[in-house]
Amino acid sequence: MSNLLTVENLGKTFTSRRFLSLRRDYEVTALRDVSFTVAKGETVGVVGESGCGKSTLARCVLDLITPTTGAVRFDGTDLTTLASAEKRAMRGRIQMVFQDPYSSLNSKRSIGRTLAEPLYVHKGIRYRDALPRVREVLGEVGMPASAVDKYPHEFSGGQRQRIAIARALILEPDLIIADEAVSALDVSVQAQVLLLMRRIQQERGLSYLFITHDLGVLRNFCDRVLVMYLGRVVESGPVGDLLERPRHPYTRSLRDAAPVPDVSKRQALALLEGEIPSPANPPSGCPFHPRCPRATAICSQEAPVLAATQDEGRRVACHNPE
Amino acid sequence: MTATPLMTVEDLSISFRIEDRWCRAVNGVSFDIMPDETLCLVGESGCGKSITAMSLMRLLPGSARLGGRIGFDGKDILTMPEAELQTIRGRRIAMIFQEPMTSLNPVLTVGEQIAEPLVLHKGMGWAEAKREARHLLDLVRIPDADRRLRQYPYELSGGMRQRVMIAIGLACRPEILIADEPTTALDVTIQAQVLALLDEIRREQGLSIVLITHDLGVVANVADRVAVMYAGDLVETAPAGELFDKPSHPYTQALLRTVPRADAAFDLHPIEGQVPSIQSMPEGCRFAPRCGEAHAACSSPPNLSSGPHAVRCWARRDVA
């Protein structure tokens, strides 16, 4: 399998410098030294809690924000060095589906206009000429062609998310970044959308970078996973193996805190002490050490690097892995 | 099972006027709240679980039309004079909400907000109320309570704010605590902490918790009894163990098959179609249009069967 997307040592530090401001400048490192690949036709999940940097990662790959360090290589081209016109052309090949189907569609534009617009901007196709293609894509996501003349408010959340997927598909991308794309949906609709996304993947051979906080969705939709904590990847590997035999203590805590709809597996949910530290003021050494049950002296002094383990495809960043 | 219920909800219905028509958001729901238990109201958006919870304290806007009876301490909450309700709200029944940031007043300190109900409802002096507030922060396991009392909501994390909300809810030692999606806005590791805290407090204080949630995982972990709602109907109610082991209503069964689980990969079975709009509810059983087992009888509304495991379905007359 060839790699479609290669992310190397990606880092992003947000700085606030205000002209003539009395407040002190501050820096927040949202991403630190993140590297991974996405193969063609693969689904890579990114999981973590708030402040872990998963949304910043998505926006760096899409070039909505410029990374401070590192490279994003897409199909052999480094996106961070492209001129803006070339970037714009490249954007058609990477698309995004957002979390909130209520705010990701412009309420003032009809569905047809929303879906035809990318074709006009990138290929100069006029609305009337784009319509057959728009209807075709609507059909592909299970929406009636009559949706063309309607407006977002006439649809439910699940239907809107289908429309958002159709918008992402219309330029025939190779990679779709889904940022919590099913988190806002009811479970019965969530499964519909997940199955739709999987079917599209099988038909078109595209790849997903799938950001989620829900381990159930992760387990049932992704091939590989990156577990992130405070801007770093702490563990990565095939999703089933990683969740069954977590090696990083944070992965274990995350898994054990996720409630499962099964009374027989009821136990006191494993409690992770303490709170997620602020990314503006991260702990020294390993970012997880203040909450970690396995922490030793070295953990507060030196940050562990993400290193391969003897298990196939598994990497972990921990001084004392399980 | 002879304990007397703390609260009895009988045939509760709630209607709203939308576009010059009365629409039934809650359709004849009945359940009991037993002493010292956690009852979960579970369902998807639009099922009416939140407004059912609000109606338990009659917190709905005046435009809502309520029917049925909510028996509490021998009286009916729905017909009680407003003055009498004031003696119940916050004192004997308390409520906490999903979004702890917007439910807290940003310009008052944590201490003032916890002390306020004590001063108002219990007639304590401010000094005494502050001492009690400190004790309540200990109760919800907030470390360094003295410092926290002087802080403002924005200085606290989401999990801490939800703990403060729980402390406010518990201030007057209520008999029933209604928690509307209290962990939905929190990260999973923090959610686990808050759920564990609620359970500990229930044990220590001997109160009943009505937990409203959409998350079946949460239900499986904390519920003693479960009531499943769909489109304004209570479709199934049972002790938690039985509901998950032997779900009976087609909707409950479908719901359990559609939830992705972290502990196993399996084929997802979506429920086809969508939740009906409140303005165009199907006649008869409201789940029938999406139900694989619907037949002719389903065009008229089924009744909830009796017994501890009750189902509202024509195809399931035999259980219970």
Add this chain to the structure above:
Amino acid sequence: MTATVTTPPQRTPAQRLLRLARRNKLSTVGLILFGLIALAAIAAPLLSSHDPLAQNILHRLEDRSADYLLGTDVYGRDTWARILFGLRVSLLIGLISTALAMIIGSALGILAGYRGGWVDSLIMRIMDMLLAFPTLITGLFIVAVLGANFWNIVLAITVTILPKFARVARAPTIALKEREFVEAARALGYSDVRIMAVHIAPNVLGEVIVLASLWAAYAIRIEAYLSFIGLGIAPPTPTLGTMIREGFEHILDSPFVSIYPGFAVLLVVLSLNLIGDGLRDAIDPKLRD
């Protein structure tokens, strides 16, 4: 309450307008009033038998009569005709300057809000400077320096009210910028100009239009002020402000020469304000059902 899936009933635009009118009777009155005034201004030559510029020394300061509906002024010109033709000039100045201020001001506000950073600081500081002067002073200064003619007066009024539009357009832009559909547009590779013009502007339009109807009334008042102190359109072209000033010299012996055009200003301003209030109610989601 949790969100429910609702499909609002379909209404034609005419039905929606009727519904709005039924709810807000005062603004309907305003709309009808303004419509009549605008119609009268457009149809001015048909509604008056006299030439508004024709002087007639024999009929100076005459009272109302069948021939002179509202009497005559100091040069014997027909007040009714002059009001109708004056309305044309006043409305034109008011509406053109408001439209210009609305377009340029909103564009600047959207640009400032969307770009942020130094672009925002620069634009908004300039707007603040303009706002710091009392509105009339800014207008006076421009007309005094450039001279009083139609387009200079339009320019003066545009510049005075433009900052208000910039402020009103900027605030929702900052909120909209964070909405996912704007981010989605960027992810689709749309240019910034397109995002501002096609995706943000229509969402800001509602609030801007409310403001426009209120400030159009103000623009017409500024025109009257400027004319009243002699910095308006040069005579003999009638505008409502010039008429009030000319009549003012004879306010004691024939007050109606001033009062009639003054009343016309009042009606225009009142109708526009009523419309503005109604629009604000219609657009404010808190007041909608």
